Amino acid sequence: MTELIRTEQLSYSYPVRGVVLDSVDMSLHAGERVSLEGSNGAGKTTFLNLLVGLNKPKSGRVFAFGKERKIEADFIEVRSKAGFLFQDPDDQLFCPTVLEDVAFGPLNQGKSFDEAKAISIGVLDCLGMAGFENRVTHQLSGGEKRMVTLASVLAMKPDVLLLDEPSNALDKQARLRLIEVLSTLPQAMIIISHEPSFLDALVTRRTRLQGGKILDV
Amino acid sequence: MPQFLEHSMTAWKGQRIEHKPSLVDSFDPRARILMAVIFALLVVFSKNLLLPFIGLIIAFVFACLASLHLKRTFRRVIAMDLFVAMMIIMLPFTVTGDELFNVFGLSASKEGFMLAIAIALKANAVVLTMLALVGTMEASTLGHALGRLKVPEKLVHLLLFTVRYLDVISREYRRMRKAMRARAFVPKTNVHTLRSIGYLVGMLLVRSLERSERIYDAMKCRGYCGKLYLFDTMAWQQRDTGLIILAVLFAIFSIASGAYTV
Numbered sequence: 001m002t003e004l005i006r007t008e009q010l011s012y013s014y015p016v017r018g019v020v021l022d023s024v025d026m027s028l029h030a031g032e033r034v035s036l037e038g039s040n041g042a043g044k045t046t047f048l049n050l051l052v053g054l055n056k057p058k059s060g061r062v063f064a065f066g067k068e069r070k071i072e073a074d075f076i077e078v079r080s081k082a083g084f085l086f087q088d089p090d091d092q093l094f095c096p097t098v099l100e101d102v103a104f105g106p107l108n109q110g111k112s113f114d115e116a117k118a119i120s121i122g123v124l125d126c127l128g129m130a131g132f133e134n135r136v137t138h139q140l141s142g143g144e145k146r147m148v149t150l151a152s153v154l155a156m157k158p159d160v161l162l163l164d165e166p167s168n169a170l171d172k173q174a175r176l177r178l179i180e181v182l183s184t185l186p187q188a189m190i191i192i193s194h195e196p197s198f199l200d201a202l203v204t205r206r207t208r209l210q211g212g213k214i215l216d217v
Numbered sequence: 218m219p220q221f222l223e224h225s226m227t228a229w230k231g232q233r234i235e236h237k238p239s240l241v242d243s244f245d246p247r248a249r250i251l252m253a254v255i256f257a258l259l260v261v262f263s264k265n266l267l268l269p270f271i272g273l274i275i276a277f278v279f280a281c282l283a284s285l286h287l288k289r290t291f292r293r294v295i296a297m298d299l300f301v302a303m304m305i306i307m308l309p310f311t312v313t314g315d316e317l318f319n320v321f322g323l324s325a326s327k328e329g330f331m332l333a334i335a336i337a338l339k340a341n342a343v344v345l346t347m348l349a350l351v352g353t354m355e356a357s358t359l360g361h362a363l364g365r366l367k368v369p370e371k372l373v374h375l376l377l378f379t380v381r382y383l384d385v386i387s388r389e390y391r392r393m394r395k396a397m398r399a400r401a402f403v404p405k406t407n408v409h410t411l412r413s414i415g416y417l418v419g420m421l422l423v424r425s426l427e428r429s430e431r432i433y434d435a436m437k438c439r440g441y442c443g444k445l446y447l448f449d450t451m452a453w454q455q456r457d458t459g460l461i462i463l464a465v466l467f468a469i470f471s472i473a474s475g476a477y478t479v
């Protein structure tokens with residue numbers, strides 16, 4: 001099994017809060033779906049931010065896709081291979097229309113307008129969001145926003161998915177569809193969630209962030 | 218601030234959702250913007266009263282063609298006319314010229330009075346036209362059209378982000394206001410009220426700043442490198458060319474009428 005992401009002795013602290021992550025060792029292999037549980041404020045979001053270089057670790061090392069990643073330039077490649085779904089969809093949908101938002105990633109990866117459009121429509125279709133292309137993003141409902149953000153992450157064809165509370169604000173039916181979609185995806189994933197039933201349906205391994213450490217459950 | 222004004226300042230839902238499909242919608246957004254801008258410039262720079270007056274009549278025609286929502290339009294025009302009213306009261310007394318009448322030893326001049334009327338006519342004509350031709354598009358369409366008209370990219374992005382997040386921020390504001398009201402907060406003239414309002418505004422700023430950082434992070438995650446891409450389905454038709462020709466005819470008429478030479 002190829003190792004996709006690994007951290008060694010990763011530590012992080014915020015000015016007021018103090019130490020959030022304390023020498024964390026964690027790894028993700030191809031084909032795995034790992035849960036990351038933990039109480040509110042445990043530092044789960046912070047950990048994912050570190051993996052894609054949005055925060056810089058105080059000490060420790062991040063390995064991703066076969067290389068150690070240190071500086072901003074290293075992480076640009078990581079971000080295009082590891083799709084990060086943010087906790088709040090409003091932070092992630094910044095384009096005026098759905099199509100533009102989903103196509104934003106592929107265009108940055110150097111695809112042409114037509115290719116990007118075709119990819120986006122394909123992904124939206126796959127998620128049951130066909131016909132939403134020309135909707136205005138800020139007028140979508142919470143659940144629709146969530147699905148569109150997932151589409152915009154998947155459109156980049158990442159090798160790894162980092163999902164921060166993906167089932168937030170979804171009703172029962174949408175949650176079931178999300179489980180169905182995620183379980184058919186081939187990508188390795190780290191899934192943060194507070195819902196045991198959601199995780200039970202998906203994950204292959206469970207971990208917990210507690211007291212600054214990530215432990216297998 | 219009165220409730221109805223507060224609403225029109227924080228929410229840009231546009232007329233789009235409320236107004237019935239009309240003739241104006243069948244024109245290309247670019248043509249509508251160009252028409253509105255040409256019209257506004259012609260009216261604003263005129264030096265006599267005739268052109269602004271004709272302009273106001275044309276603006277009414279535009280408003281009818283766009284079948285604007287009567288109440289909403291009225292609200293917005295009133296919001297602006299409050300400022301104009303101030304000017305109409307002030308100008309006759311501050312501009313020197315032939316005396317028209319006299320209040321408490323202050324003389325009101327004829328020139329000032331004419332100027333005030335001209336400003337009122339021009340302002341209403343321009344606002345009404347803008348509401349009819351530009352205000353009836355979705356704000357993001359406006360952004361796209363401006364982008365296609367080669368307005369600098371940075372300005373277009375600024376507009377698009379403002380449109381996108383105005384709603385999020387005003388929702389945040391309303392949520393916090395509601396939370397205050399739910400805990401029996403009633404604005405009074407005392408220190409507690411001032412401090413609470415201060416917190417509210419401060420929190421709004423901090424939250425907006427933090428959100429902008431998270432949005433930038435999200436953009437970096439998707440490989441942002443300084444460029445936004447716009448998709449749209451605008452198509453220039455013959456009727457759009459017609460509209461521009463109309464604008465040019467109006468320009469020729471305005472110049473020929475001697476409105477700029479006095």
Ligand SMILES: Nc1ncnc2c1ncn2[C@@H]1O[C@H](COP(=O)(O)OP(=O)(O)OP(=O)(O)O)[C@@H](O)[C@H]1O
Pocket residue numbers: 014015016017020038039040041042043044045046047087
């Ligand atoms: N920018 C910041 N400055 C200071 N402290 C912060 C900052 N961001 C987060 N924290 C603190 O760091 C801790 C971890 O935050 P984080 O967002 O990673 O938690 P989380 O596990 O994702 O929680 P939740 O389940 O509520 O999303 C929290 O106690 C939080 O208060």
Ligand SMILES: [Mg+2]
Pocket residue numbers: 044045046087164
């Ligand atoms: Mg979190």
